[in-house]
Amino acid sequence: MRAILDAHPDVRCGGETMLLPSFLEWQAGWRNDWVNNSGITRDVFDDAVSAFITEIIAKHGELAPRLCNKDPYTALWLPTIRRMYPNSKFILMIRDARAVIHSMIDRKVPVAGYNTSDENSMFIHWNQEIRKMLFQCNKSPGQCIKVYYERLIQKPSEEIQRITYFLDLPYSTQMLKHHELIGAEVDLNDQEFSASQVKHSINTDALTSWFDCFSEETLQKLDDLAPFLSILGYDTSAAKPDYSMFADDNFYQFRNAYS
Numbered sequence: 001m002r003a004i005l006d007a008h009p010d011v012r013c014g015g016e017t018m019l020l021p022s023f024l025e026w027q028a029g030w031r032n033d034w035v036n037n038s039g040i041t042r043d044v045f046d047d048a049v050s051a052f053i054t055e056i057i058a059k060h061g062e063l064a065p066r067l068c069n070k071d072p073y074t075a076l077w078l079p080t081i082r083r084m085y086p087n088s089k090f091i092l093m094i095r096d097a098r099a100v101i102h103s104m105i106d107r108k109v110p111v112a113g114y115n116t117s118d119e120n121s122m123f124i125h126w127n128q129e130i131r132k133m134l135f136q137c138n139k140s141p142g143q144c145i146k147v148y149y150e151r152l153i154q155k156p157s158e159e160i161q162r163i164t165y166f167l168d169l170p171y172s173t174q175m176l177k178h179h180e181l182i183g184a185e186v187d188l189n190d191q192e193f194s195a196s197q198v199k200h201s202i203n204t205d206a207l208t209s210w211f212d213c214f215s216e217e218t219l220q221k222l223d224d225l226a227p228f229l230s231i232l233g234y235d236t237s238a239a240k241p242d243y244s245m246f247a248d249d250n251f252y253q254f255r256n257a258y259s
């Protein structure tokens with residue numbers, strides 16, 4: 001998603017900072033003490049925190065009319081970020097937890113809170129995190145949209161138009177060709193875990209890469225471990241679900257209040 005946005009002439013996301021998720025967690029821990037007679041009010045602390053974030057985002061790449069940042073799970077801090085950046089907009093990327101967890105295990109992506117040697121606990125953790133992020137996103141109408149990975153890769157042009165409309169940006173066909181702009185408009189850091197895939201045009205290869213990778217026992221317990229999977233419209237009854245419904249023209253008409 002961030003490479004697609006980077007391909008827009010007015011946008012610069014750049015690679016993951018790998019720092020902001022830990023920084024956001026750290027600053028939250030200090031907030032309990034702001035009324036400790038030190039004179040550091042919430043506003044003062046917000047100014048200091050946002051100054052740090054702005055410097056990192058602005059200076060870790062080229063300046064552009066629109067700056068963006070992509071780091072995993074920053075949506076957990078949506079209320080704090082919204083308060084500090086009232087004009088900010090958020091894209092909550094949603095993907096089948098089975099694919100997310102398979103990706104973390106297979107690529108050995110270290111994400112805080114996930115124990116890659118216990119797949120059941122990973123589904124439970126995903127469920128907790130997505131619940132919080134959906135709740136925050138739903139409480140931010142006009143400022144947060146949900147984008148389903150399974151729809152983005154099957155209907156890229158429609159989804160990208162939806163995203164640019166939400167971001168109040170002109171649609172750019174360059175966004176469909178991010179792979180042709182790597183090294184120019186799109187800066188790609190080979191340290192990023194998915195760099196080898198991002199180099200390709202938008203494709204559906206990763207849709208089914210998790211098939212046959214989980215134990216039968218885990219797959220049968222999914223509705224207990226991660227009830228948000230079916231709330232979000234994923235078929236938990238099949239070992240090899242059909243994702244074509246995410247490409248339906250009326251996909252958004254059938255979303256429930258949460259999804």
Ligand SMILES: Nc1ncnc2c1ncn2[C@@H]1O[C@H](COP(=O)(O)OS(=O)(=O)O)[C@@H](OP(=O)(O)O)[C@H]1O
Nearest residue numbers: 103109153193194197198200201202203204206209
């Ligand atoms: N061009 C293109 N088309 C379709 N899908 C693509 C593309 N580039 C990356 N990907 C898939 O995105 C998954 C990684 O996303 P992220 O970069 O956000 O992940 S990560 O934070 O680095 O883990 C990762 O999923 P998995 O393969 O399941 O790990 C990638 O395959």
